[in-house]
Amino acid sequence: MTDLIALLQTHWPAMVAVFAVFAVAAGSPGPATLGIMGTAMARGRAAGMAFAAGVQLGSFTWATAAAIGLSAWLNTIAWGLTAIKIAGAVYLAWLAFKSLRSALSAKPVAAASSNARSLAGHFGRGALLHLTNPKAVLAWIAIVALTQTSGGGTPVLIVTLGICLVIGAVIFQGYALVFASPVMMAAYRKARRAIEGLLAAMFGYAGWRLWASAV
Numbered sequence: 658m659t660d661l662i663a664l665l666q667t668h669w670p671a672m673v674a675v676f677a678v679f680a681v682a683a684g685s686p687g688p689a690t691l692g693i694m695g696t697a698m699a700r701g702r703a704a705g706m707a708f709a710a711g712v713q714l715g716s717f718t719w720a721t722a723a724a725i726g727l728s729a730w731l732n733t734i735a736w737g738l739t740a741i742k743i744a745g746a747v748y749l750a751w752l753a754f755k756s757l758r759s760a761l762s763a764k765p766v767a768a769a770s771s772n773a774r775s776l777a778g779h780f781g782r783g784a785l786l787h788l789t790n791p792k793a794v795l796a797w798i799a800i801v802a803l804t805q806t807s808g809g810g811t812p813v814l815i816v817t818l819g820i821c822l823v824i825g826a827v828i829f830q831g832y833a834l835v836f837a838s839p840v841m842m843a844a845y846r847k848a849r850r851a852i853e854g855l856l857a858a859m860f861g862y863a864g865w866r867l868w869a870s871a872v
Contacts, residue, residue, distance in 0.1 A: 659710070662735070668813050671803075671804075671819075672813065672816075672817050672820075673824070674803075675800060675804055675817055675821070676804050676817075676820060676821065676824060678799075678800070678803065679718070679796075679800055679821045679824060679825070680824050680828065682796045683692045683716075683824065683829070684828045685829045687790075687792065687863075688745075688749060688786055688790055688860065688863055689712045689750075689783075689786060689787055689793070689829070689844055690829075690832055690855060691859055691860065692708060692782070692783060692786050693705055693708055693709045693712065693783070693829060693833050694714070694832055694836045695756070695837070695852075695856050696708040696779060696782075696783075696833075697833045697834075697835075697836035697837040697841070698836050698837070698841050698844075698845035698852070699759075699830070699845060699849075700779070700816045701837055702833065702837035703776060703778075703836065704775070704776065704779045705832075705833030705834075705836060705837045706830055706833045706834070706837075707776040707779040707783070708779040708780065708782060708783035708833065709783060709829035709830050709832065709833040710780055710783065710829075710868065711779065711780040711781060711782060711783025711784035711785070711786070711787070712783040712784070712786065712787045712829050713783075713822070713825060713829055714780075714783075714784045714787075715783070715784045715786070715787025715788040715790070715793065716786075716787055716793065716797075716822065716825050716829075718788060719787070719788075719793050719794050719796075719797045720797050720800075720818050720821070720822060722794075722797070722798070723794075723797035723798045723801045724801055724814060724815075724818060733839070738791060739871050741789060741791045741794060742791045742867045742868070742870055742871035743867075743868070743871045743872075744789040745789035745790050745791055745864070745867050746826050746864045746867035746868035746871065747753075747789075747864075748785060748786060748789045748864075748867070749860050749861070749863050749864030749867065750860075750861065750864040752786070752856075752860040752864075753857045753858075753860035753861035753864060754855075754857075756853045756854070756856040756857035756860060757854070757857035757861075758854070759849070759853040760850045760851075760853035760854035760857055761850075761851075762850075764774045791867065795842075800817075800821060801814065801818070802803075804818075805831055815872075841843045
């Protein structure tokens with residue numbers, strides 16, 4: 658334990674730089690944050706937090722994969738990243754369609770109940786969104802590469818990834834809590850069609866960018 662503490666103290670400045678890079682990447686606007694925001698405003702705090710938890714699962718999956726050599730696998734299998742991009746583009750197109758349908762509807766879709774089944778659905782959608790997001794894949798590969806360049810080996814890598822996952826959880830759940838506030842939900846109800854239209858455009862654009870980069 659003493660050796661580990663000494664090792665972390667030695668590499669702590671480099672680790673803090675990695676944490677800063679990850680926080681910016683996780684908190685910047687993208688499919689995951691848009692999905693959390695939209696779900697929280699439209700469905701409430703429980704649904705938003707469930708969606709965010711799904712995103713966290715996807716983040717944990719890619720962090721683990723990156724740590725055990727995902728980049729080497731992608732270099733070996735050329736179609737690996739392309740397949741992820743295509744899957745992500747299709748899923749984003751579906752999200753864009755759902756938002757567009759809501760924007761064109763005169764009446765809001767009935768709010769989902771907070772039973773286990775509906776919350777599981779929001780959790781699954783959050784996980785699927787992040788698991789099909791190639792930017793999440795590349796971000797974790799970059800985080801692993803940055804950590805490894807500073808030395809420290811496996812112990813420093815594990816601690817760094819663990820703290821990054823905690824930072825991600827705070828950011829994603831923070832988005833859910835903020836956008837599920839009464840003020841935000843009231844604003845959503847007043848401007849529902851405009852907000853859903855904007856989400857449709859942003860999801861659609863992100864999906865198109867992914868598709869274009871894949872084909």
